[in-house]
Amino acid sequence: MKTFWALYVSFLKIGALMFGSGYTMLPLLTREIVEHRAWITQEELLDAFALSQCVPGVIAVNTAAFIGQKRGGWGGAAAAILGVMTAPIIAILLVATVLMQFWNNPIMISAFNGVRIAVAAVITSAVISLIRSNVKDWLGIALCFAGFVMIAVAHLSPIFVVLMAVAVGLVMWGIRK
Amino acid sequence: MTYLLLFLEFFQTGLFAVGGGYATLPFIQKMMERYPDWFGTLRLADITAISEATPGPVGVNAATFAGYSAGGVLGALVASFALVLPSFVIVSLVARILEKSRQSLLITELFSALRPAVTGLIAAAAWTVIYASLFTGSLAGGFWQAIDWKNVVLYAVLLGLLFVPKVKKLHPVFFFLAGGIAGIVMGLF
Numbered sequence: 001m002k003t004f005w006a007l008y009v010s011f012l013k014i015g016a017l018m019f020g021s022g023y024t025m026l027p028l029l030t031r032e033i034v035e036h037r038a039w040i041t042q043e044e045l046l047d048a049f050a051l052s053q054c055v056p057g058v059i060a061v062n063t064a065a066f067i068g069q070k071r072g073g074w075g076g077a078a079a080a081i082l083g084v085m086t087a088p089i090i091a092i093l094l095v096a097t098v099l100m101q102f103w104n105n106p107i108m109i110s111a112f113n114g115v116r117i118a119v120a121a122v123i124t125s126a127v128i129s130l131i132r133s134n135v136k137d138w139l140g141i142a143l144c145f146a147g148f149v150m151i152a153v154a155h156l157s158p159i160f161v162v163l164m165a166v167a168v169g170l171v172m173w174g175i176r177k
Numbered sequence: 178m179t180y181l182l183l184f185l186e187f188f189q190t191g192l193f194a195v196g197g198g199y200a201t202l203p204f205i206q207k208m209m210e211r212y213p214d215w216f217g218t219l220r221l222a223d224i225t226a227i228s229e230a231t232p233g234p235v236g237v238n239a240a241t242f243a244g245y246s247a248g249g250v251l252g253a254l255v256a257s258f259a260l261v262l263p264s265f266v267i268v269s270l271v272a273r274i275l276e277k278s279r280q281s282l283l284i285t286e287l288f289s290a291l292r293p294a295v296t297g298l299i300a301a302a303a304w305t306v307i308y309a310s311l312f313t314g315s316l317a318g319g320f321w322q323a324i325d326w327k328n329v330v331l332y333a334v335l336l337g338l339l340f341v342p343k344v345k346k347l348h349p350v351f352f353f354l355a356g357g358i359a360g361i362v363m364g365l366f
Contacts, residue, residue: 016232019348025234054288055271056195057264058236065268077269081261088233089257092241093250095231100246103218107361114360116222116310117328118352121335123225123303125345126199130296140293147297151203152304155210158203159193161298162291169290173283 003072004079010037011064011083018060025060039071056162060084143168179248180255182212187240187259192267194236195295201236201260202302205243215247222306229349236260307332331359 010032018025026049034042048070052062061081068080102108135144147161190204206221216224228238237257244256311332313325335352339345 015234018234019229019232019350051271052268054195054284054291055264055267056193057191057261057267058194058201058234060234061237061261061264062268065264066272069269069272074269077265077272081265084234085237085257085261088231088237089241089253091231091233092227092238093245093253095227096242096245096253099227106364110360110364111357112223112226112360113310113328114331114356114358114363115226115353116220116306116356117331117360118335118356119222119225119229120303120307120310121332121339121356122229122349122352123199123306124336125339127296127300127303130299134292134296136293139290143290143293144297144300147294148301148304149297151298151301157207158298159189161294162193162195165291165294166287168294169287170283172290173286176286177282 004075006037007068007071007076007079008083011068011080012086014064015060015084016087025063029063033067040067139168139172179215180252183244183248183252183255184259186212187244187256188262190240191260191263195291199235199299199302200295201239203298205239206302206305208243212247216243217246219246220309221302222310225306226353230353327363331356331363 014025014028014032017028026045029045029049030042033039034045040048045067048063048066049059052059052066055062061084064080064084065077068077070076072079131144135141143165146164150156150161150164151158186204186208190201194200194204202221202225205224209216209221224239224242225235227242228235231238237260240256240260241253245253248255311325311328312323313328335356339352
């Protein structure tokens with residue numbers, strides 16, 4: 001029980017202090033899980049983090065589940081996930097109830113017009129760095145292009161892109177093993 | 178009924194969104210097409226901005242926010258728990274299995290195919306956001322007529338700043354704040 005509570009509290013802190021994508025949580029995890037609690041080593045943390053990016057789901061939640069499972073089995077995984085979710089749920093509910101009251105205000109409309117453009121710029125630079133680190137050979141270019149076309153042009157569900165990639169991965173494994 | 182649909186949609190998202198926060202966006206985009214009344218006048222970029230600007234992982238924030246606008250507080254809880262349920266099961270199983278079989282070739286091959294495909298998928302969601310903020314109205318009246326030049330200039334300036342070594346390390350919230358202020362100023366003219 002003590003382990004579960006410690007996991008919950010640690011991940012509550014991490015969920016409350018991180019912003020944006022899972023990458024921002026790595027320094028927080030190092031401080032809390034490796035240095036403060038000494039639950040796992042920095043090397044194990046990087047493994048957990050790498051793995052969390054490869055399995056489905058939100059990276060931060062996956063990392064929480066991974067460390068929780070390692071420390072306290074199924075109960076530990078549940079405690080860590082609940083911890084990392086608590087702050088974001090409360091924050092969003094506050095923002096949503098307050099923000100929605102002003103949604104049709106003219107200043108709000110022009111402000112969000114500008115915010116949307118900033119989002120477009122931020123997401124463009126995120127995609128550029130994703131392409132730099134994930135697309136490395138001709139097969140990668142083909143898969144990336146196929147993924148883009150399947151969504152942007154053919155309007156298919158993203159599920160098909162994931163299934164396509166899994167099929168290609170299986171074929172490559174069959175060839176190379 | 179809405180709650181059941183929310184559960185199924187976000188469970189699917191949690192099950193198939195590989196690659197972190199932005200990977201949930203194409204799924205939410207698809208939901209916006211399928212259930213337009215869930216999101217009212219909200220756009221994908223609004224959900225992205227609010228998720229980036231509040232504490233917590235983008236994926237959980239986006240699910241909570243989308244769930245709230247579709248079905249109130251209960252909708253928010255249903256959506257966010259449905260999103261993390263696959264993580265709970267899959268990651269726990271993987272963590273247990275992985276202790277035995279590290280570095281298998283099958284896993285390596287699967288992920289080296291998944292990463293570029295997911296990048297393309299995220300690029301498609303990004304395109305929707307870019308398109309919606311740079312073009313006003315439809316392309317029917319001609320490509321050049323549809324472009325909002327004020328918006329293009331602001332986009333280019335902000336994107337340029339994102340390549341300046343020290344500036345690009347700033348948290349995205351600062352860029353959203355700058356965009357919001359520029360938006361208010363542009364709205365005055």
